[in-house]
Structures are given as C-alpha cells and as structure tokens.
Amino acid sequence: MDKKGIEYTLLIFGITLFLTVIALPKKGNCYLKAKGQYIVDSSGQRVLLRGIGLGGWLVPEGYQLKIPGFGSPSSIRSMITDLIGPEQTKGFYERYESHYTTEDDIRQIAAWGFNSIRLPFSYQLLTPKDQPGVYLQEGFQLIDRVLEWCEKNQLYLILDLHCAPGGQNKDNISDADGIEARLWTEPNNQTRTIELWGKIAERYADKEWIGGYDLLNEPVLPPGYTNTHLRSLYMKIAQEIRKVDPNHILFIEGNWYATDFNHLTPPFDTNLVYSFHKYWNENSYREIQNYITIRNTYKVPLWLGESGENSNTWFYDAVRLLEENDIGWNWWTHKKIETLTSPYSSPLSSNYQVVLDYWNGLTNRPSTEFCKNALFEMAENLKTEHCEYRPGVLKALLGNQFGEQSTPLTDHIIPGEINCADYDFGRQGIAYFDIDYQNTRGLGSGDQWNRGYRYRNDGVDIELSQDSQGAKYSIGWIEKGEWINYTVMVEESGEYTIQFRVASPNAEGRFELVANEQSLTPIIAVPHTGGWYNWSTLTIKNIELTEGTVVLKLYVHQAGFNINSMRFSKVSSADIPFNPEIPAKLTLTQNYPNPFNGETHIRYGLPDNAFVRIDIYNSTGQYLTTVETGPRQSGWHQAQWNVDAVAGIASKISSGIYYCLVETRSPATTFRLATKMLYIK
Numbered sequence: 217m218d219k220k221g222i223e224y225t226l227l228i229f230g231i232t233l234f235l236t237v238i239a240l241p242k243k244g245n246c247y248l249k250a251k252g253q254y255i256v257d258s259s260g261q262r263v264l265l266r267g268i269g270l271g272g273w274l275v276p277e278g279y280q281l282k283i284p285g286f287g288s289p290s291s292i293r294s295m296i297t298d299l300i301g302p303e304q305t306k307g308f309y310e311r312y313e314s315h316y317t318t319e320d321d322i323r324q325i326a327a328w329g330f331n332s333i334r335l336p337f338s339y340q341l342l343t344p345k346d347q348p349g350v351y352l353q354e355g356f357q358l359i360d361r362v363l364e365w366c367e368k369n370q371l372y373l374i375l376d377l378h379c380a381p382g383g384q385n386k387d388n389i390s391d392a393d394g395i396e397a398r399l400w401t402e403p404n405n406q407t408r409t410i411e412l413w414g415k416i417a418e419r420y421a422d423k424e425w426i427g428g429y430d431l432l433n434e435p436v437l438p439p440g441y442t443n444t445h446l447r448s449l450y451m452k453i454a455q456e457i458r459k460v461d462p463n464h465i466l467f468i469e470g471n472w473y474a475t476d477f478n479h480l481t482p483p484f485d486t487n488l489v490y491s492f493h494k495y496w497n498e499n500s501y502r503e504i505q506n507y508i509t510i511r512n513t514y515k516v517p518l519w520l521g522e523s524g525e526n527s528n529t530w531f532y533d534a535v536r537l538l539e540e541n542d543i544g545w546n547w548w549t550h551k552k553i554e555t556l557t558s559p560y561s562s563p564l565s566s567n568y569q570v571v572l573d574y575w576n577g578l579t580n581r582p583s584t585e586f587c588k589n590a591l592f593e594m595a596e597n598l599k600t601e602h603c604e605y606r607p608g609v610l611k612a613l614l615g616n617q618f619g620e621q622s623t624p625l626t627d628h629i630i631p632g633e634i635n636c637a638d639y640d641f642g643r644q645g646i647a648y649f650d651i652d653y654q655n656t657r658g659l660g661s662g663d664q665w666n667r668g669y670r671y672r673n674d675g676v677d678i679e680l681s682q683d684s685q686g687a688k689y690s691i692g693w694i695e696k697g698e699w700i701n702y703t704v705m706v707e708e709s710g711e712y713t714i715q716f717r718v719a720s721p722n723a724e725g726r727f728e729l730v731a732n733e734q735s736l737t738p739i740i741a742v743p744h745t746g747g748w749y750n751w752s753t754l755t756i757k758n759i760e761l762t763e764g765t766v767v768l769k770l771y772v773h774q775a776g777f778n779i780n781s782m783r784f785s786k787v788s789s790a791d792i793p794f795n796p797e798i799p800a801k802l803t804l805t806q807n808y809p810n811p812f813n814g815e816t817h818i819r820y821g822l823p824d825n826a827f828v829r830i831d832i833y834n835s836t837g838q839y840l841t842t843v844e845t846g847p848r849q850s851g852w853h854q855a856q857w858n859v860d861a862v863a864g865i866a867s868k869i870s871s872g873i874y875y876c877l878v879e880t881r882s883p884a885t886t887f888r889l890a891t892k893m894l895y896i897k
Contacts, residue, residue: 221270222236222614223431223589224749225765225781226837227246230611233315236311236335237790237854239420244722246258246424247424247426247463247464247465247663248263248372248427248428248464249465249487250465250486250487250488250489252515252516253511253512253515253516253517253518253542254467254517254542255489255517255519255544257474258301261686262542263544264330264428264539264542264544265331265332265372265519265544265545265546266329266330266331266332266544266613266614267330267333267334267372267374267544267546267547267548268325268330268333268334268335268546268548268549268550268559269333269334269335269336269376269522269546269547269548269549269550269604269657270317270334270335270336270549270550271336271364271378271549271550272549272551272552273311273313273316273317273336273551274335274336274337274341274343274378275289275312275336275337275378275379275389275391275571276292276312276340277289277388277389278291278292278388280552280553281552281553281817282547282553282554282564282572283295283572283575284572285435285575286388286394286673287388288387288388288389288391288392288394289338289379289388289391290391290832291388293305293811294414294490295307295311295575296591299571299587299588299591300587300588301581301584301818304584304588305411308588308591308592308595308871309590309722309773311592311595311596312594312595312598313358314593315596316551316595316598316600316831317362317493317550317551318599318600319365319368319551320600321551322365322366322368322369322371322598322864323365323368323369324600325369325371325550326369326370326371328559328610328614329610330371330614331370331371331372331615332371332372332373332427332544332546332787333362333366333371333372333373333374333723334374334375334376334430334521334522334546335359335362335373335375336374336376336378336433337355337359337375337376337377337378338379338391339377339379339380339381339408339409339412340379340391341355341358341359342355342356342412342416343355343408343412344416344650345650346890347406348404348408348411349411351415352515355420357796359375359420362525363420363423363425366425366614367425369383370427370437371376371425372425372428373392373425373426373427373429374426374427374428374429374430374467375420375426375428375429375430376433376521376544377409377412377413377429377430377431377432377532378390379391379433380399380405380409381398381405381406381408381409381412381658381866382397382398382399382400382401382405383396383397383398383403384397384432384433384434384435384436384472384684385397385434385435385436386438387457389433389434390433390434390745390849396438397435397438398856399435399442399493399805400437400438401438406449406452407640409432409449409453409454410452410456411447411456411615412455413429413431413453413455413457413791414456414459414460414870416429416457417456417457417459417461417464418460418461419428420461420464421461421462421463421464422461422463422530423724426464426712427464428464428465428466428489428678429457429465429466429467430465430467430491430521431450431453431454431466431467431468431469432449432450432468432469433469433474433522434469434474434493434522434650435469435471435474435520436471436472436473437471439632442479443471443476443478443479443480444479446471446479446480446486447479447480447703450466450468450480450484450605451484453466454466454484454485454488458485459656462487464487464488465488465489466485466487466488466549467488467489467490467491467521467803468480468488468490468491469491469492469493469517469521470492471491471777472875474491474493474521474522474808475492475493476490477490477492477506477507477510478888481510481513482514483514483516485880488516489516489517489518489519489520490507490510490511490516490517490518490519491519491521492504492507492519492520492521493518493520493521493522493523494520494522494523494534494657494660494884495522495523495524495525495526496525496526496657496658496661497535497654497656497658498533498656499536499752500532500537501537501541504538504541505538507543507581518543519543519544519546519749520538520543520544520545521545521546522546522547522548522569522723523545523546523548524547524548524549524557524558525548525557526557526654526655526665527653527654527655527665527666527670527673527674528608528609528611528612528618528643528673528674529612529643529644529654529665529674530653530655530656530665531547531609531612532612532613532618532619532643532881533643535612535613536619538788542785542860544545544748545587547613547737551600551752552592553598553605555596556605556606556608556609556669556670556671556672556673557606557609557665557673558600559605559606559607559610560600560603560604560605560606561603561604561606562594562597562598562602562603563597563602563603563604564591565594565597565622566638567586567589567590567593567595567709567772568591568593568594569591570582570586570590571587571590571591586703594775596646604757606640606672606673607641608672608673609673611641612643612673612802615641617641617642618641618642618643618646619642619643620643620646620648621642621646622640622641622647622701622767623640623642623647623703623705624640624641624702624703624704625638625639625640625641626638627705628702628703628704628705629665629704629705629707630704630705630706630707630712630761630784631707631708631712631784631785631786632783632784633781633783633784634702634704634768634781634782634783634784635687635688635689635780635781636690636691636700636770636779636780636781637671637672637676637678637687637689637690637691638702639700639701639702640700640701640702640703640767642701644674644675646701647674647701648674648675648676648698648699648700648701649675649695649697649699650665650674650675650676650677650695650698650699651675651695652664652667652675652677653665653674653675653781655674656862663851666678667679667692667693668680668692668693670689670706670736671689672843676692676700677691677692677693677823678690678691678692679691679692681749681751681778681780682749682751683717683719683749683751685717685751685753685779686717686719686779686780686781687781688782690778690779690780691778691779691780692748692778694725694772694775694776694777694778694779695775696772696773696774697770697772698772699770699771700769701767701768701769702767702768702770703765703766703767703768704765704766704768705764705765705766705768706756706761706762706763706764706765706766707763708786708806708810708845708892709760709761709765710760710761710786710787710806711759711760711785711786711787712753712759712760712761712785712787713756713757713758713759713780713784713785713787714729714737714755714756714759714783714784714785715753715754715755715756715782715783715785716740716753716754716755716756716779716781716782717740717752717753717754717779717780717781717782718745718746718751718753718754718777718778718779718780718782719741719745719747719748719749719750719751719777719778719779720742720743720745720776720777720778721744721745721746721748721776722744722776723741723742723743723744723749723776724742724774724775724776724777724788725741725742725774725775725776725777725874725876726739726740726741726742726772726773726774727739727740727742727770727772727773727774727777727779728740728769728770728771728773729759729768729769729771730768730769730771731761731766731767731768731769731780732766732767733767733769735874736759736761737756737759737767738756739773740754740756742754742776742777746776749778751780751860757787761784765777769792770782786806787847788808788809788810796848798821798822798823798851799821799822799852801823802820802821802822802823802878802880802887802889803889804818804819804822804876804878804889804890804891805819805820806889806891807819807857807891807893810893811894811895811896811897812893812896813895813897814857814858814859814860815856815857815858815859815860816857816893817854817855817856818830818844818854818856818876818878818891819852819853819854819855819877820844820852820853820854820855820889821851821852821853821878822849822850822851822853823850824850824881824882825847825849825850826847826850826880826881827846827847827880827881827882828844828845828846828847828853828878828879828880829842829844829845829878829879830842830843830844830845830847830855830876830878830879831859831876831877832874832875832876832877832878833874833877833878834869834874834875835873835875840869841857841858843855843876857876859895868895869897870892871895871896871897872895873892873893873894873895874892874893874895875890875892875893876892877889877890877895878890
C-alpha cells in the first residue's frame with residue numbers, strides 16, 4: 217500500500233473510532249437521578265416510577281406460602297428441613313427459586329405497563345451468615361440475571377436489602393429472631409451491612425438499568441435507639457457506596473416501617489430519594505402530607521416503595537392520590553399462593569394443604585416422601601403457566617377507566633347465562649356498591665372487603681357456591697342497599713324469562729334487576745330454600761329487553777340470601793298466548809322457532825283488510841324470496857318459510873341473520889314491519 221493509501225486508511229479508522237466514542241453512553245449521564253423534587257432520566261425528563269415488587273421470591277414470608285407461625289425465611293427453611301431433610305430441602309429451594317420468577321415473568325411485567333421492579337433480597341444471598349468478608353458469586357449472578365432480563369424489557373431494577381445482618385427490625389420480614397433487631401444492638405452487623413453495600417455498588421456502578429439502592433427495608437429501631445442512629449448508618453452506607461458509585465439513587469426509608477422520617481432530614485446526599493410505605497389507611501392527602509412537606513422543604517423526590525394487600529378500589533384510590541401529587545410507587549407483590557391481591561395466584565394443592573394441616577396441628581405427620589412430593593408440587597405450581605391471573609388488580613393499578621366507568625369482565629350475551637360473580641370491572645360506586653370494600657383501620661382490625669376471599673379482589677363478597685347445578689362461585693354476605701353491574705349484549709328485543717339460582721334460610725331477601733337505570737323486574741322475593749347453600753331456581757317471566765348493549769344492575773332491597781347465576785331465555789312466538797282480538801295496527805311477532813333450521817313460522821296481525829306481501833332478505837339486503845302475497849282479511853294470520861321447499865334457496869343461504877319484511881297496502885296507506893331471524897344450517 218502506498219503512503220497516500222495508508223493515510224486514507226488511518227483517516228477512516230480515526231473517524232470510525234471518533235464516532236464510536238461519541239456514540240457510547242457517557243459516564244454518569246444514563247442513570248435515574250434525583251433532580252429537585254423529581255426523579256429524571258438521562259435527558260432530564262421526569263420519570264414517574266410505576267413498579268411491582270418480587271416479594272416472596274428470594275425472601276419468602278409465611279403468609280405468602282400459607283405457612284403458620286413466625287414465618288421468617290429461616291424458620292420456613294427449618295420447618296421444611298425438619299420434614300424432608302437438608303438434601304431434599306436444597307432441591308426444593310432450587311425448584312422454588314427457578315419457578316417463582318423467570319424471564320417470562322419479567323417480560324409480562326413490562327407488557328402490563330410497569331416501568332420498574334423492586335427486588336427484595338437477604339444479605340445471605342450474597343454473603344454467608346457466619347462468614348463475614350466472604351461473598352457468594354452465585355448470589356450476585358442471580359441478580360445479574362434479573363438485571364439482564366430487566367435490560368431486555370427496559371425495566372429499572374431497584375435493589376432492596378430486605379433482610380440486613382441481624383435484622384433491621386425484629387420481625388419475620390427482616391429474617392430476625394423475633395426477639396431483637398440485632399442490626400442495631402450488635403455493631404458488627406452494621407459493619408457487615410456497610411461493606412455489603414460497598415460490594416454491591418462496586419459490581420453495579422456502571423449498570424444503567426439499576427434504578428437505585430433501597431438501603432434498608434422497613435427499619436424499626438429498638439428502645440434506646442433513635443432516628444439519629446438510623447441516619448448515622450445511612451450516611452456511612454452512602455459514603456461507602458460513593459467511593460465506587462456516583463451514579464445511582466439512594467432510597468432511604470423512615471423508622472417504624474418506613475413512616476417516620478424525623479431527624480432523617482436534611483438530605484445527606486445529592487442523589488437521594490425518601491421512600492415511605494403505605495398500608496391500611498385512608499387514601500387522603502392528610503395521610504401523605506408529612507412526606508410532601510419534606511419534599512417541598514428540602515427539594516428532594518419521594519417514592520412509595522411498598523404498598524398493597526387491600527382491595528382493588530383501595531389500590532386505585534392510592535395510585536390516583538400518589539400520581540396526582542407526582543409520587544412514583546411500587547406495589548407488593550406480583551405473585552403469592554392462593555391470593556386475591558396480586559396479579560398472579562399460585563394454586564394451593566390438596567397435597568400441600570395436608571402439609572399445612574400438619575404444621576397447624578390438625579393432622580398427624582405425613583411421610584417424608586409425601587412431604588417431599590407435596591412441597592415439590594407447590595414449587596412447580598409457582599410457574600406462571602399454572603397461576604390464576606387476577607386482571608382486576610392490574611386494572612386498578614394501571615387502568616384509568618377503572619374509576620370512571622363500568623367495563624365488562626367477559627362477553628355476556630343474552631339469551632344466555634350470567635354468573636353473578638362475573639360482574640363488571642370498576643371501583644366501588646362504579647361497578648358495584650358494597651358496605652365493606654376496603655381496610656383503612658389497620659392490620660388486625662378484622663376489616664374484610666371480600667368476606668369469602670375468593671375469585672376477585674373487590675368489595676363484593678364471593679365464595680364457593682357448593683351448587684352442583686350452578687356456577688362455581690356465588691355472592692354472599694349480601695346487605696341492604698348493595699348493588700352490582702353487568703354490561704351485557706342483548707341479541708334480540710323481546711320477551712324473556714329469567715331464572716335465578718338463589719339460596720336462603722329465611723325467605724327475607726328482596727332484590728330487583730334494573731336495566732340502564734330503569735326498573736326491569738318487579739321487586740323479587742327470595743323464597744325459603746332450606747339454607748345458605750340449598751340452591752333453588754327462582755323463575756321470573758314476562759321481562760322485556762331491548763336489543764343492544766345494556767347495563768344490568770342487581771339491586772338488593774333486603775338481605776338474607778345468596779345468589780349464584782342468572783339465565784335469560786328468549787320467549788318464542790309459539791310460547792306467547794294467542795290474542796284473537798283484531799290488532800289496532802299492523803303487528804309482527806318474532807318468528808318461531810328462532811333460531812331455526814328448515815322451517816319457521818311468521819305470525820302477523822292486520823287491523824283492516826289489506827294486500828299483504830312477505831319477503832325474505834339476507835343480512836346485506838339482498839332479496840331472496842317471497843313467502844306470502846295476496847289480499848288478506850283483518851285479524852291474525854300465519855305464514856311459513858321452509859328453506860328447503862323453495863327451489864334454489866337452500867343452496868344460496870348459509871347460517872346467519874336474515875330479515876322478514878311484511879308490507880301491507882290499502883287504498884289509503886302502506887305499512888312495513890321487519891323482524892330479524894337466525895338460520896342455523
């Protein structure tokens with residue numbers, strides 16, 4: 217190559233290198249940051265975090281697995297080891313962790329519309345309990361894997377130290393011993409915590425999809441320790457992190473389960489967010505006013521790091537309250553065993569129930585092999601494909617319509633059957649009204665928004681029906697003044713019979729159906745059926761419905777019954793008693809049978825003598841045939857359309873909608889009426 221060629225090659229190489237360098241992300245420019253009162257991205261645009269937690273995965277809690285007792289991660293492991301031994305326990309946890317959260321779960325979380333994930337973990341994931349200074353690569357690799365999944369799906373991953381050495385509170389949630397929060401009483405535990413966060417920061421300092429570090433979950437300091445001790449530890453952790461990581465947000469939680477920020481201000485870091493938690497209280501400005509005062513005073517962002525475990529209406533109201541005040545949030549949690557309050561509910565198997573019964577002291581100890589199989593089955597059932605999906609939870613969190621209008625759970629078609637538990641999506645006062653619909657008095661208050669605790673997470677009280685002839689779930693604990701909406705599609709106008717499946721021990725219940733805010737039925741008295749689960753069919757006739765979309769409201773006038781389902785049957789013309797009187801105007805009844813195959817009958821009435829013509833058209837308006845023509849006397853008449861009897865017709869039509877047009881002519885006037893018919897070939 218000559219000199220000119222070499223110079224040209226070097227020039228191209230230099231330009232390519234320059235373009236490559238300027239295209240690379242600039243250090244410190246591609247991370248979430250605290251800027252004034254807001255969290256912003258690399259371009260300075262505000263980011264409102266909408267996230268969900270992976271609680272129960274790396275930090276199992278007893279209530280999430282239905283396990284009685286203290287329910288800390290360590291105590292749960294000890295109970296399982298007692299049943300099946302250490303080797304099988306290791307195999308169980310391998311299955312449990314590999315099934316509970318997978319890449320598919322992360323992909324689905326992003327598809328739902330969340331933009332962040334909070335990952336609770338125990339310090340023992342990354343360092344052995346009794347080996348300070350030793351770190352576990354397999355634990356870091358697990359976080360690496362989750363981060364890779366989040367990067368693929370553009371989700372920020374917030375690392376949450378849920379269980380610090382010794383426990384930041386004395387409770388099961390921090391895997392403490394239930395006696396003392398030893399993070400505070402034993403200084404070596406604080407040293408380990410500081411060093412651990414330094415190692416985490418060293419590994420993830422340049423990872424852009426790490427949304428930040430949640431330094432301690434829900435600290436509760438023991439007597440003799442104050443928030444000044446908490447602030448001191450936070451500052452030491454921050455100093456250790458900033459040695460290697462200037463990029464990531466530090467989320468700090470208040471004392472007393474992330475609610476008390478006294479002495480934690482002013483901020484001690486320029487990239488800091490105050491994170492509070494909110495459970496079982498009112499969704500009013502008053503409940504978050506203290507946090508907003510901190511934000512406004514110190515120009516620092518807020519984040520609701522954890523909330524949930526309530527009704528869908530409470531969820532919706534909480535999110536609206538937060539977002540109206542520019543506060544991001546993270547929900548607890550994405551999956552549990554047999555739950556209403558998470559998007560995914562893992563089934564509770566009968567075999568695992570036997571193990572739970574043993575732990576509850578209700579049965580003898582099962583064999584080791586039985587327990588192993590039951591526990592492994594429980595782990596298998598945690599796979600998303602085995603879980604029951606709770607769409608109402610997500611609609612409450614992420615759907616604006618939830619608080620504005622009633623929307624159907626499924627396609628309700630009339631004629632047809634409607635399961636009463638399949639009422640519309642929507643908050644209290646929009647899709648339903650129930651006396652007890654949320655818990656605002658605290659854990660242990662006894663408040664239950666769904667007293668049956670089945671199927672859906674609203675105020676409507678749903679339970680297993682025990683009805684062999686009806687739907688799986690029924691509505692109980694019904695109180696006067698409650699109501700439920702059902703958006704339905706009525707295919708044909710006309711007269712209907714409704715059959716209700718009801719149960720009552722006292723014959724005191726009263727209810728009615730309302731259609732588009734107009735009374736549809738009389739007030740219906742529920743008969744005595746012999747008990748709450750002795751089901752009977754209650755039939756109401758002569759109900760007129762109009763074709764189209766209708767919002768049915770089941771309104772309770774008096775308590776004292778359970779209700780399961782409603783079946784709507786169209787009354788055919790053959791079932792309507794014949795009225796021999798001459799009609800006052802041209803009248804056309806619904807053809808019968810309808811739907812039909814082969815032949816159907818068309819009944820019409822004339823007020824005066826007239827020339828009559830009856831034609832059949834398809835759904836596009838194309839003429840097919842004439843079934844009757846000629847002069848007729850006043851009174852009632854009947855025509856027939858036999859598809860097979862008319863030459864050439866049978867080959868031209870297929871299953872579908874057809875129209876019958878009746879036209880009458882007299883010297884003074886012409887009248888036309890049409891009806892829709894359904895032909896099934």
